[in-house]
Amino acid sequence: MSSNSYSLRAHAIESLTQVKRPNVPWRVVVRNTAAVVLPLAAGMATGHQTIGLAVASGALNAMFSDQPGPYRQRLRQLLLNALAAGLASLAGFLLGDQLLPLLAITAALGFFGGLLVVFGPDTARAGMTSMILLVITAATPQPLPGALGGAALIFAGGLLLAAFSLAAWPLQRYWPERHALVEVYRGLAALARETRHDATDVPALTEAMTTLQQTLLGRHRAHGRAMEAFGVLLELAERIRLELTAIAELHAGPALQAGFRDGAAEVLAAIADALEHGDSPARADTLLQALRARHDEGDGLAPHRDALIGQLAAAVRNADWAGSRGELRASAAETRLPATLRSTAIRATLRASLTPRSVAFRHAVRMAVCLTATLALSRWLDLPHGYWVPMTAAIVLRADFAATFNFGLLRVLGTVLGLVLTTMLLSITPDQPWAHLALMAVLCMAFRYLAGAHYGIAVAALTGTVVILLSFEGVAPDAAVL
Numbered sequence: 001m002s003s004n005s006y007s008l009r010a011h012a013i014e015s016l017t018q019v020k021r022p023n024v025p026w027r028v029v030v031r032n033t034a035a036v037v038l039p040l041a042a043g044m045a046t047g048h049q050t051i052g053l054a055v056a057s058g059a060l061n062a063m064f065s066d067q068p069g070p071y072r073q074r075l076r077q078l079l080l081n082a083l084a085a086g087l088a089s090l091a092g093f094l095l096g097d098q099l100l101p102l103l104a105i106t107a108a109l110g111f112f113g114g115l116l117v118v119f120g121p122d123t124a125r126a127g128m129t130s131m132i133l134l135v136i137t138a139a140t141p142q143p144l145p146g147a148l149g150g151a152a153l154i155f156a157g158g159l160l161l162a163a164f165s166l167a168a169w170p171l172q173r174y175w176p177e178r179h180a181l182v183e184v185y186r187g188l189a190a191l192a193r194e195t196r197h198d199a200t201d202v203p204a205l206t207e208a209m210t211t212l213q214q215t216l217l218g219r220h221r222a223h224g225r226a227m228e229a230f231g232v233l234l235e236l237a238e239r240i241r242l243e244l245t246a247i248a249e250l251h252a253g254p255a256l257q258a259g260f261r262d263g264a265a266e267v268l269a270a271i272a273d274a275l276e277h278g279d280s281p282a283r284a285d286t287l288l289q290a291l292r293a294r295h296d297e298g299d300g301l302a303p304h305r306d307a308l309i310g311q312l313a314a315a316v317r318n319a320d321w322a323g324s325r326g327e328l329r330a331s332a333a334e335t336r337l338p339a340t341l342r343s344t345a346i347r348a349t350l351r352a353s354l355t356p357r358s359v360a361f362r363h364a365v366r367m368a369v370c371l372t373a374t375l376a377l378s379r380w381l382d383l384p385h386g387y388w389v390p391m392t393a394a395i396v397l398r399a400d401f402a403a404t405f406n407f408g409l410l411r412v413l414g415t416v417l418g419l420v421l422t423t424m425l426l427s428i429t430p431d432q433p434w435a436h437l438a439l440m441a442v443l444c445m446a447f448r449y450l451a452g453a454h455y456g457i458a459v460a461a462l463t464g465t466v467v468i469l470l471s472f473e474g475v476a477p478d479a480a481v482l
Contacts, residue, residue: 028165029448035059035161036465038442040472044433053472054150058157060465061129063448066165074176075166081126082158088130089154092137093147102138106390107359107372109134110307114367117399118353118360119346131394134385135375177230178275180212184237185272191244192265209238228441229318233275235416236315240268243308250304263291267312271319281319288312324352362458363399369409370397406455414459422464426471433472440468 036059043052065081067074088109095102113127133154142150185324244264247257263363292309297369353360370393378386396411398404422443429435447461 005270006051014103019454019457020278020452022449024449024452026449028066029445031164032059032063032161032448033441033444035164036063036444037159037437040156040440040469041437044437049472053469054153055157055160057469058082058085060157060444061133061154061159062158062161064125064451065129066161075162075349077123077126078158078162078165080123081129082155082162084126084130085133085158086155088134089137090147090151092134092383093140093142093150094144096138099376103372105378106131106134107368109396110371111364112399114364115350115353115360117363118349118358119288131371132391133255135371135390135394139285139374139385139387151220153213165403174230178278180208180403181230181233181237182272182276184208184212185233185268185275186308188237188240188244189265189268191241192261192268194248196270207242208463212237225388232318233315236311236318240308240315241310243304244310247304247308257387260291260294263294264308264312267291267316271312271315274319284316288316360400363397367397410454410456411459414456415463418460418463419467421460422467425464426468436468436471440465 036056039055039059040049040052043049043055062078062081062085065077065437067077091105091109092102095105109127109131113124113131116127117124137150138367244261245260250257268286270287271281273279274281274284288309291312352358355361371390374390374393375387383389392411392415396404396408422439425439428438443461443464447458447465450461451458
């Protein structure tokens with residue numbers, strides 16, 4: 001067998017053992033966990049535990065919509081997720097005891113929720129969240145007043161998490177934009193220090209530059225005079241990257257080239273520090289003057305050196321305007337997006353995806369069939385807590401086989417591991433609800449922090465969180481999962 005052939009066993013072992021570096025900031029982990037734990041703690045303290053549980057559930061389901069990006073974009077995603085969760089919960093509460101209408105709405109929600117993958121992972125999460133809450137709330141049907149109240153509380157949980165996520169908006173209005181710039185300029189400093197470049201590799205900083213462009217130029221970008229300075233820094237970053245790549249291709253004067261590149265790296269790192277802390281780039285300006293004072297000539301480096309020094313000078317100047325000295329004096333020239341990128345293009349995108357040739361369409365059909373079939377099967381078999389079956393289908397099913405296999409394998413193992421460990425831990429303090437709440441906070445933090453590092457471990461933490469939430473409703477841990 002060829003060494004390049006696909007091995008299911010090797011792929012499974014790699015999925016189980018590969019651990020990536022966590023990339024979620026601790027401030028995000030803490031604020032997301034607080035949005036889940038604090039409502040439940042307040043409900044327990046005031047004798048309104050059921051209300052606290054509903055709000056905590058809404059916050060837990062909206063957690064992954066708290067993603068990096070401009071505050072306007074973040075607000076849109078969080079509101080969309082909270083609204084989808086509220087409406088899906090309302091439908092589940094009202095139709096939970098009417099099987100045929102429930103299956104019809106499940107099929108429709110599975111199809112259109114699955115189709116949202118065409119708009120990217122952030123929007124797709126809103127579809128997945130709505131599917132999960134539909135099947136969970138359908139297990140406890142309510143009359144109209146109770147359904148409205150329950151859905152409103154779940155919606156309020158999503159709003160609470162949004163409030164925590166956006167709390168720094170008035171104080172750090174442009175922090176997401178500055179943070180994206182910091183990542184790019186630190187990457188440029190690292191690129192300047194590199195001594196070799198492989199021409200066959202993907203251009204350096206491609207992903208970071210794409211993220212920066214989406215942050216600064218996307219539909220939900222911030223508006224203000226400082227955005228002009230950010231836009232200039234974006235353009236300069238691309239030019240600096242090209243100059244550094246061109247210099248790396250020169251084969252003359254390696255010692256001279258290395259000294260100049262090290263000096264440029266120091267300037268770029270100082271610019272990144274100024275942007276990160278919102279300070280004036282005085283140190284970067286000092287380093288730039290020292291770099292400019294070098295009059296080394298020869299070996300074809302001078303043209304690139306002069307161009308790069310000019311770009312660094314412009315970057316220092318704009319970093320000064322984008323830092324603690326505030327916004328630029330001139331009003332930003334706001335550039336309107338082309339018509340194909342405006343909100344009206346949503347319909348065009350969906351229309352183009354409504355064909356069997358579309359990957360998103362085929363995924364939506366599979367999602368609708370699987371979600372409806374698993375819900376019908378759980379009702380037909382009268383499984384206790386049968387919502388775990390369609391909920392797992394909604395979480396595991398992806399648009400491609402490899403991702404579905406990975407998520408499915410890690411989901412099963414993580415669920416079993418989380419159930420066993422949480423049951424053991426709860427048995428140590430069977431009648432200590434505050435200890436259970438503290439354990440839930442730890443598991444919730446682990447889930448948020450490790451979700452991008454190892455999905456199986458994160459699922460174990462999520463399973464534990466859900467089991468503890470159910471235990472507050474009187475569901476025994478050993479009966480919480482099938």
